[in-house]
Amino acid sequence: MARGRYLGRIPLRTLPPELAERYLLEWHPRRLALEPGSFPQLSSPAIFGNELPLEVEIGAGTGEFALSLAEADPAANYLALELSNRSAHWAAWLAAEAGLPNLKVLRADFKLVGPLLPAAGWRRAYLHFPDPQHKPADAKRIIFNQGFLDAMARALQPGGELSVVSDAPAFFLQMLELAEGDGRFAKAHPERYLEGFEPEVKSRFQQIWERKGRTPRQFVLTRL
Ligand SMILES: C[S@@+](CC[C@H](N)C(=O)[O-])C[C@H]1O[C@@H](n2cnc3c(N)ncnc32)[C@H](O)[C@@H]1O
Numbered sequence: 001m002a003r004g005r006y007l008g009r010i011p012l013r014t015l016p017p018e019l020a021e022r023y024l025l026e027w028h029p030r031r032l033a034l035e036p037g038s039f040p041q042l043s044s045p046a047i048f049g050n051e052l053p054l055e056v057e058i059g060a061g062t063g064e065f066a067l068s069l070a071e072a073d074p075a076a077n078y079l080a081l082e083l084s085n086r087s088a089h090w091a092a093w094l095a096a097e098a099g100l101p102n103l104k105v106l107r108a109d110f111k112l113v114g115p116l117l118p119a120a121g122w123r124r125a126y127l128h129f130p131d132p133q134h135k136p137a138d139a140k141r142i143i144f145n146q147g148f149l150d151a152m153a154r155a156l157q158p159g160g161e162l163s164v165v166s167d168a169p170a171f172f173l174q175m176l177e178l179a180e181g182d183g184r185f186a187k188a189h190p191e192r193y194l195e196g197f198e199p200e201v202k203s204r205f206q207q208i209w210e211r212k213g214r215t216p217r218q219f220v221l222t223r224l
Contacts, residue, residue, distance in 0.1 A: 010062060010086035013093045024092035027108040036115035042155070043118040047104060048077045053123035056081060056155075058110050059130055059143060061205050063091025066126075068201035070095075070103035076123065080105045081113070110143060120157040127164045128197075129205050129216070132171035144175045153184045156223035161188055164221075165197045167206075167214040176219055185221035194218040 015024055025047075027039055040046035044054040053076045057066045060080035070078040080095075080103070082088040088107035095103045130143050144164065152162050162185070166172040176193055179185060197206070197216040206216065 010084070010090050012086050013089050015089060015092050015096060019096040020092065023095040023104055024088065025104060025106045025108075026088070027106065027113075029109050029112055032108060032112040036112070039113075039116055041118045041121070042079065042081075042106075042113060042116050043121040044077050046118075047079060047106075048102070050077070052077045052102065054079065054121060055124040055126070056122055057126040057128065059083070059127065060087075060091055060105070061129075061203055062087050063094045063105060064201055065128060065199060065203045065206075066091065067094045067098060067100075067103060068199065070100050071098060072200065074100075074102055076102065078103045081110055082107055083109050114147075114151055117151055117155040119154055120160075122155045123157060123160050125152060125156060125160075125162045127162065128203065129165060129167060129209075132166070132168040144178070146178070149179065149182050149184070152221075153182075153223065158223055160223045162221045162223070163218060165206075165216050165218045167209045167216045169217070172217050179219065179221055184224055186224055188220035188222045192219075194220075 032039065042056065044050055044052050055069060055076055056079045058081050060066050060082045063080045066078050066080035080091050082091060082105065085107065088105050092105040095105055127144060131141060133139055133142050156162060164175055166175065195215065195217060197218045
């Protein structure tokens with residue numbers, strides 16, 4: 001599946017350099033792979049220059065959800081991490097238009113930022129509507145696997161949370177089953193999972209799929 005296929009064609013909105021400098025970090029995959037130590041840690045002090053709690057959306061798409069979180073909570077920092085150039089630039093435009101000091105977009109491959117994850121440095125992580133696997137060749141792109149849980153176990157502070165949402169039922173159950181077998185996390189809710197997902201602001205992707213009649217499901221894990 002093409003990356004970001006379900007998001008439709010995202011127009012390229014290139015940020016002027018003075019705004020890009022403030023709202024958009026672009027980390028090249030080759031350099032990330034070869035010289036991870038030349039990049040800052042994904043922590044509040046290193047990215048935002050302060051000690052506010054950090055929340056990260058992984059695969060943030062065009063950034064509507066991360067923007068809504070940052071607007072609602074100025075006492076925390078929000079990092080929208082996104083692989084696609086067009087989506088990351090769109091999200092950075094939203095951040096620049098809102099002019100928030102607590103939101104930045106990082107264009108990077110999450111699979112390459114492992115060495116930059118701070119120990120117990122994140123308050124919350126969101127993996128919402130990750131691209132599912134449709135064919136064997138997609139497997140290498142799947143974000144939620146054992147390595148992802150290891151990364152979350154490292155980055156989340158004790159009591160920190162990981163929210164996972166998907167509209168693809170079989171894929172959702174695969175992720176849920178993997179999470180349920182990991183003793184480093186507990187569910188943050190008594191239900192096995194939550195039916196529906198009703199944030200203050202729904203992302204472009206969520207709106208598209210809900211219009212087609214798909215109901216998202218969510219589970220939230222707490223780092224023990
Ligand atoms: C279906 S979209 C969901 C976007 C957003 N989370 C939402 O709720 O609307 C999945 C996003 O994950 C991004 N993505 C896929 N693999 C990624 C990776 N390895 N690192 C960062 N982003 C990734 C895609 O580019 C795409 O924008």
